[in-house]
Amino acid sequence: MSAEPSQQFLHYRVIEKIGSGGMGEVFKAEDTKLGRTVALKILPESANENLNAKRRFLKEAQAASALNHPNIVTIHAIEEAVGIDFIVMEFIEGETLKSIIDRDGALPLAKLLDIGIQVADALGAAHEIGLIHRDIKSANILVNSRGRAKVLDFGLAKIVRTIADKGIDGEAPTLMNLTDEGTVLGTAFYMSPEQTRGEVLDARSDIFSLGCVLYEAATRSLPFAGPSILSVMHAIATTEPAPASRVRPELPRDFDLIVERAMAKDKDRRYQTIVEMAAALSTLRSSMTGQWAGAPIIYDKDLIEAPANAFVGRLPELKRLEDLLARAIAGIGRVVFITGEPGIGKTSLSDQFLRRARSRYPNVMLSRGRCAEQYGTGEAYLPFLDALGALLDGPGREHLGAVLRTYAPTWCTQLPAAFASTGSLERLQQETIGATKERMMREMGDALSTFAATTPIVLLLEDLHWADPSSVDLL
Numbered sequence: 001m002s003a004e005p006s007q008q009f010l011h012y013r014v015i016e017k018i019g020s021g022g023m024g025e026v027f028k029a030e031d032t033k034l035g036r037t038v039a040l041k042i043l044p045e046s047a048n049e050n051l052n053a054k055r056r057f058l059k060e061a062q063a064a065s066a067l068n069h070p071n072i073v074t075i076h077a078i079e080e081a082v083g084i085d086f087i088v089m090e091f092i093e094g095e096t097l098k099s100i101i102d103r104d105g106a107l108p109l110a111k112l113l114d115i116g117i118q119v120a121d122a123l124g125a126a127h128e129i130g131l132i133h134r135d136i137k138s139a140n141i142l143v144n145s146r147g148r149a150k151v152l153d154f155g156l157a158k159i160v161r162t163i164a165d166k167g168i169d170g171e172a173p174t175l176m177n178l179t180d181e182g183t184v185l186g187t188a189f190y191m192s193p194e195q196t197r198g199e200v201l202d203a204r205s206d207i208f209s210l211g212c213v214l215y216e217a218a219t220r221s222l223p224f225a226g227p228s229i230l231s232v233m234h235a236i237a238t239t240e241p242a243p244a245s246r247v248r249p250e251l252p253r254d255f256d257l258i259v260e261r262a263m264a265k266d267k268d269r270r271y272q273t274i275v276e277m278a279a280a281l282s283t284l285r286s287s288m289t290g291q292w293a294g295a296p297i298i299y300d301k302d303l304i305e306a307p308a309n310a311f312v313g314r315l316p317e318l319k320r321l322e323d324l325l326a327r328a329i330a331g332i333g334r335v336v337f338i339t340g341e342p343g344i345g346k347t348s349l350s351d352q353f354l355r356r357a358r359s360r361y362p363n364v365m366l367s368r369g370r371c372a373e374q375y376g377t378g379e380a381y382l383p384f385l386d387a388l389g390a391l392l393d394g395p396g397r398e399h400l401g402a403v404l405r406t407y408a409p410t411w412c413t414q415l416p417a418a419f420a421s422t423g424s425l426e427r428l429q430q431e432t433i434g435a436t437k438e439r440m441m442r443e444m445g446d447a448l449s450t451f452a453a454t455t456p457i458v459l460l461l462e463d464l465h466w467a468d469p470s471s472v473d474l475l
Contacts, residue, residue: 009081012040012088028091038076041087061087066129071122073142073150094144097217101138106220106248109255111147113285116214118149120278123210127203127274134201136209137190138216188232189222193265196233204267207274211262218255219247223263227369227389228414231382237265254284314349321353322360329361329456335475350460357458365400365451366458367391371466380470383461384444385414396455403451408443441474 007014012029018039019026027040058078065075074090097115101107107115119141126133133140135153142150188196192208195201215223223241226232244259245251258280264270271277317338324336338346354366369387391400392415404412451457461467461475 009040009084009086010079012038012079014040031088037091039073039089039091041089043085043087058085064131067125067131069122069125071118071149071151072125073152090150092142092144092150094142094148094150096139097141097143097149097213098138100143101217101220107217109218109251110285110288112214112217113281113288114147115141115143115149115217116210117278117281117285119151119210119213120274120281122149122151123203123206123274124278127206132201132203133206133209134195135187135190136206136213137187138213141213188229189224191233191236192267193237194267196236202267203274204270204272207262207270207277208264208267210274210277211259211270215241215244215259215263218244218251218259221247225389227385227387228382231386231389252284254287258284314345317349318353318356321349322356325353325357325361325364325458328458329364333452333456347462350462354458354460361456364456364458365391365396366460368460368462371461371463371468371471380468381414381440381474383464383467383471384459384474385411387459387461388415391457399455400451403447406447407450408440408447410440410443411447437470437473440470444474 009029011031011033013032015028015030015037017025018028025042027042029038029040030036031038061075061078065078068074073092075087076090077088079086079088106112119136123133123136133151133153136151140152142152144150190209190212192201192205195205212223215221224232224235224239226235241263243256245253245256258277261280262270262277271280321336324334328334338350340346350368354368357364357366367387367390369383369385369390371383388400388404388411391397404415448457461471464472464475467475
């Protein structure tokens with residue numbers, strides 16, 4: 001359900017739309033009775049039509065409204081008009097932490113810690129009354145011009161449709177419902193390992209998510225990323241992100257330790273309370289004598305750490321690859337296979353080739369996609385999605401996103417980063433239902449040809465012996 005400027009809901013007059021997402025649309029409005037500016041969140045029609053979801057929403061919104069904390073957006077009222085439920089909230093002049101990071105890059109350490117402490121304090125107030133947020137992410141943190149942070153959407157993430165298996169937390173967003181209406185796509189990147197498994201959650205899940213937010217704000221990169229929800233969950237379960245100080249050397253080791261402990265995969269090894277984490281952040285903040293600042297740095301995993309030893313051997317093969325790259329830049333591209341027995345240096349050769357290519361041809365787009373043994377035959381086109389997802393996280397993302405939306409719309413349903421809003425993705429999902437394999441292969445050929453016409457591309461697809469049949473056919 002949407003609203004138009006000047007539309008009236010009870011004594012609230014809509015002024016303008018200020019945001020939207022899976023949980024509905026948010027409008028700036030005037031409370032004509034009290035003469036103040038408020039924000040109205042109008043719930044999606046599906047929530048209004050589902051009586052169980054509606055009942056649960058009202059119960060949780062009432063719990064959230066009991067929170068009175070300077071770092072939590074205040075809920076003034078829960079209202080209904082013409083059959084529509086909506087929330088009346090405090091209106092904040094500011095922007096989300098996600099927007100700040102995207103525009104300005106990694107935050108100075110002092111500002112980052114100040115925001116982290118405020119968010120931890122807000123979560124502490126919620127945890128004290130038994131309320132778990134379960135959707136902490138940079139897009140749910142508002143920051144005003146004075147640096148005051150406000151946490152949004154307490155309890156609202158719980159209204160998503162759930163699974164009812166015994167022993168499973170039926171209220172936590174999981175793989176089965178992350179793409180349901182009512183769930184924001186960005187949630188998966190900040191989920192705790194136990195949340196990805198659908199287990200019963202406690203306050204330590206919020207601690208993990210806050211650790212992800214701090215890492216993102218410090219490095220301008222998500223600690224766990226991937227081109228699809230499945231690959232993101234696999235990363236959360238199995239990989240350890242590089243220490244933030246390796247990406248930004250100015251960061252102190254103490255910051256690494258705080259974030260690493262918050263993001264421990266075993267919840268018993270994390271901070272056991274958010275108060276404990278807030279104290280660690282405050283201690284680090286008080287030890288600072290000045291404000292750390294630096295130019296924004298985009299997290300590039302291939303260039304974080306060069307080999308300790310000089311690259312030796314395989315020089316003829318390296319020269320051959322570089323000659324083929326030069327021909328591709330001149331307009332004569334081709335498929336090249338690097339084959340051989342395990343342990344003979346294929347990965348080292350590939351890594352060195354990518355490093356030298358980045359140095360010599362800064363305008364060439366380079367990316368790698370990996371086939372995973374666990375999912376190689378279970379998720380179609382995984383190495384291509386992995387490689388394209390990495391490109392969509394790089395400096396050419398706007399151009400590539402536009403090309404994909406135009407020439408490869410069926411692929412975009414698997415690449416949320418190609419979209420600016422959940423609404424456009426939902427519309428495309430309806431339009432591309434029943435897309436054939438032939439259509440997907442044709443679209444990807446068209447998209448890559450169009451993009452490469454202005455920007456040469458190198459896609460390194462690794463471990464193809466684990467590739468799914470669809471990836472082999474596309475290759």
